[in-house]
Amino acid sequence: MTSSTLVWLRRDLRLHDHAALHAATTQGEGRVHLAFVFDTDILDALPRQDRRVELIHCALQDLQAQLVARGASLIVRLGRAAEEIPRLANELAASRVVFAHDDDPYALRRDAAVRQALPQVQVDSVQDVTVFERRQLLTGAGQPYTVFTPYRRSWQAALRPAHVEAREPRLERLAPSTPIELPSLPALGFEATDLHRFWRGGSQQAQRHLQRFVQERLPQYASDRERPALPGTSGLSAALRFGLLSVRELVRAAQQAGGEGGQIWLSELIWRDFFHQVLHHHPGVVNGPLKPAYAQIPWVQGELAEARFQAWCEGRTGLPLVDAGMRQLRATGFMHNRLRMLTASFLCKQLGVDWRRGEAWFAQWLLDFDLAANSGGWQWSAGCGCDAQPWFRVFNPQTQAQKFDPDGAFQRRWLPELGGPDYPAPIVDLAESRLAALTRYGILKAGKASEDFVE
């Protein structure tokens, strides 16, 4: 039997600009098979209705349609990926397995197990998820960056066209196959969600979305991106999370667009790389703060913490912009970046609740949930991670609302009861809770408290 290669898709659910598929189809010989595993090590921990499982399902259907049109087919398995991939590689008599790196600690353990189970097979992992990763960018002293601005400068100085060139695969190398029927959601043990209300398709749809964003909204990105009531940002984070698009094509689009919008949008993409390398160098951020001293913050405990956390989750803190953001999250699986910063800061600063509880809530609900970005965003907001901001910054939800939702359109959209008797009074007094936050962070003692200010 001629040798074959197995490409294991994970967070790269597309056929274009695809590093693993490119490596498999441009090197070596023989046919190339494509597989996706619904990994029970991940799925077993999820509720039976999970929009992300359905999103993956939609993306795979799109992928399968593209493959079938070429006389090929996806292979789909349900089980422990660490066992299914070696089993499949043996069934196919594959001499090579290729996948893209993933620095999530679980993924690293799983991938190590796959390697170990396939001693006779060449197992290659390639870079795809970010433009720069791991130890590719280090400070002059050879250390990983923990502050964004110098990282961004170094990223931009190091970038060459080759870093973001499209990795187009030679799809004619795909093994011809009789198409399989993808397992239904119930067959995977899941029920349909309301995803169809705000999500369609897979990588082809995402590419059209990207084109529209670049043409219609990127020119105004600099001014509109901070306004949650406007469709000012790309809304592409979930597409990037699951690799329906490649980060390289987004960077190319930002470069081609240029202007202030293109530059600022590029900088957001660099944040993504930044947090991924932080996770790689500091896997402990999954469970605790990057700055160890901040593990000692005396968070509010007991019933008070419970009541505050519940009110925050349900969007009934009485602070309208916070509540609107929290309701947007539950209703759509998305929350605008400005509101992620505000709601996160409000939970751990004014409400005094341990940021890890909020981080877990976001992880449960975000369609774009990404361990590196979520942990980074939360620690930035809690002032215990990679922030260059003064740690005594406490966002004021009312000032933020005046600045970023001045006519209240976003707040009214998500809080129909606003202004009526059903909408609660604020659960904390903002001046008092700000002082409590400063005390909790030990800053009043140092006499360094400053006025609130917003970015």
Ligand SMILES: Cc1cc2nc3c(=O)[nH]c(=O)nc-3n(C[C@H](O)[C@H](O)[C@H](O)COP(=O)(O)OP(=O)(O)OC[C@H]3O[C@@H](n4cnc5c(N)ncnc54)[C@H](O)[C@@H]3O)c2cc1C
């Ligand atoms: C507390 C908190 C938690 C967050 N959790 C996540 C998460 O789980 N997954 C996630 O993708 N983003 C997370 N972010 C970052 C950011 O809020 C989202 O990426 C952004 O809102 C997605 O909307 P967009 O695609 O329209 O963004 P755009 O403004 O169009 O930005 C383009 C892309 O850049 C990336 N990006 C933008 N801002 C950031 C950032 N601060 N950090 C990392 N990447 C960024 C995203 O991939 C995004 O799709 C979090 C931010 C905070 C403050």
